[in-house]
Amino acid sequence: MPVVLCAVAVLTLSAEAKRQPGPIVSLSSSPSLFPAFNRGISDYVVRCRNTGLRLRAKATAPGTMRLDGRRIAAATLDRRLRRRAPDGATLTGRRDGHAVAYHVRCLPAHFPRWKVRGNGTPQADWYLSIPAPVFPRPSAYVTIFDRHGVPVWWMRTRASAINATLLPHARIAWSVRRLELLSSRSRPYQVHRLDGARVGTIVGRKMISDYHELRPLPNGDLLILGAKRRDHVNLVAYGGPRNATVLDGVAEELTRTGRVVWSWNSRGHIALSESRHWLPYILRSPIRMPDGRRAYDLVHLNSADQDGSTIVLSARHADAVYAVSRATGEVAWKLGGTRTPKSLALAESEPVEHLFDGQHDVRVLADGTLTAHDNRTQTAEPPQALRIRVDLARRQARVIERISAVPPLRSDYFGSARRLPGGNWVVAWGSSPRVAELTPSGKRVLELDFRFGFNAYRAVPIVRGQLSAAALRAGMDARAKRAHAKRAAASPPIE
Structure with missing residues (x-):
């Protein structure tokens, strides 16, 4: 039978109630819960085996607990449950008018x-990311972790997923x-509800659409990045072929319906010389196109955001951020990289050419x-926000503001750095297994450390009001019910 999980309202306890034992004083399982039980933590995960899950709990009084909505007469619970991923169980307790749910x-x-490491109070409610192997595998887990480092929602994909983005x-x-x-052919974004249902795709129209950016705009439109092929380009002056294909x-x-209302191409706006720092790498790392030709990725756009009448773009292979006029397509200003007439100076003594090195995830804040996440790829320095x-x-x-990765690590590619309204930062340190929320001084509030060989393209903080725990759990419950129905259909009863 499908497992039906009951939603229970959880009331905030008063200061007096917090000093008293809660309705449920202990909770454990076999295999073990993660994390260990704490009355202030509502969500837990278990790597259930084929034999299911053994759940043990103790309440302050008999008859005050319910398991999946069914009243437990005793003050203790010790029950083996037939569960498998993504099944769940909800244990509720009530005492003196206060309800809790685990x-x-x-x-x-x-x-x-x-x-999970850290010591502090996170400012984000959730963290959306994809902990994925460095070398893509046939599947990955798009995951939403809570502020305790617990995965509350996840979905296994049928391909190596990247750049999970929360949409309205x-x-x-x-x-x-x-x-x-960089993609040699278009890679559409797949759009899913929390119950796992696929409800659409998003893909660029006049380009090779890739995975680097999908940015929702305030008007409901979306920014998306990609590349366009150009043949017969002479790269001899830079040590390349005379008749090259470039991207x-x-x-x-x-728009919501997929209509292109604005577009921009780096051709004619970013000179080849602006990528000279990366040209040795570009020339030895061509992209194999579907027709077999090798194409050279000249600018490598990897993030975009809106800033009033301009679109701000990060070009990794130029070590620069460009602001482009929406009206004319001209570059309004440039920050970092080689100097051009559009370049901004740095107020500090540091040369502007050294500001970025392989940067990602440019964002414009409300102020x-x-x-940006500055990878410092071709330096001996650690990445920084x-x-x-x-x-x-x-x-x-x-x-x-400048926060460097501590302890130092390399960040050859990927990475994100998002500043929260309260001042903390959420960073994914690029080609490393670490995702963290940090204070403005760089103190670790929460860190998710995946094993060696894994990394995260980005870590997207989700603040209060954007997603509810109830919606995430309901989405997982719906998928559990579908999984039960599918298994039942595949194994009809023996007559």
Whole structure:
């Protein structure tokens, strides 16, 4: 029979109630709960075996507990449950008018292993990410972790998923990737409800649409990035072929129906010389196209955001961020990389050319400041999260926040750095297994550390009001019911 989980309202306890024992004083399982029981933590996972799950609990008084809605007459519970991923069980307790609910869910056996560290109060409610192997495998887990590092929602994909993005109306989209840094053919984003149902796809229209960016805009449109092929380009001056195929960076703004309302191509706006720092790498790492030709990824656009009348774009292979006029397509200003007439100066003594090295995840905050994950790829320095104030009247920029990865690590690719409204940062340190929420001083509040060989393209913080725990659990429950129905249909009863 399908397992039906009951939603129970959880009331906030008063200060006096917090000093008293709760309705449920202990909870454990075999296999073990993660994390260990704490009355302030509502969600737990267990790597359930084929034999199911053994749940043990103790209440302050008889008859105050319910398991999946059914009253437990005793004050103790010791029960073996037939559960398998993604089944769950909900244990509720009531005492002096206060209700608590603890949710235990079976985690798939192949879900990546991770450790949780930190000491503090996170400002994010949830963290959306995909802990994936460095070398893509046939599947991955799109996951939403809570502020205790517990996966409350996940979905196993049929391909190596990347760049999970939260869309309006509790939709989650992600793209897929092969073993390539830029797609040689379009990779659509798949849009899913929390119950796992696929409800649409998003793909660029006049470009090779890739996985690097899907940015919801305030008007409901979406920014998406990709590339466009260009043949017969002479790269001899840089040590390349005389008749080369290259890939220019392309950005498109799509409506909800997929109509292109704005587009931009780096051709004619970003000179080949602006990528000279990366050209040795570009020339030795061509992209194999479907027709067998090798194409050279000149700019490698990897993130985009809106800033009033401009679109801000990060070009990894130029070590620079560009602001592009929506009206004219011209570059309004450039930050980092080689100097051009559009370049902004740095208020500090540091040369502007050294500001970025292989940066990702540019974002514009409500106060107009700019954030980015600076990989420092071709340096001996660790990656860093940057916040930058741009002063267009003076044509200069100033770094006002800088947090480096501690302990130091390398970040050759990927990465994100998101500043929360309360001032904390959520970072995925690129080609490393670590995702963390940090204070402005860099102190670790929460860290998810996946085993060696895994990384996360991005970690997206979800703040209060964007997603509810009830919606996430309901989505998992719906998928558990479907899994039960599918298994029942595949194994009809013997007559």
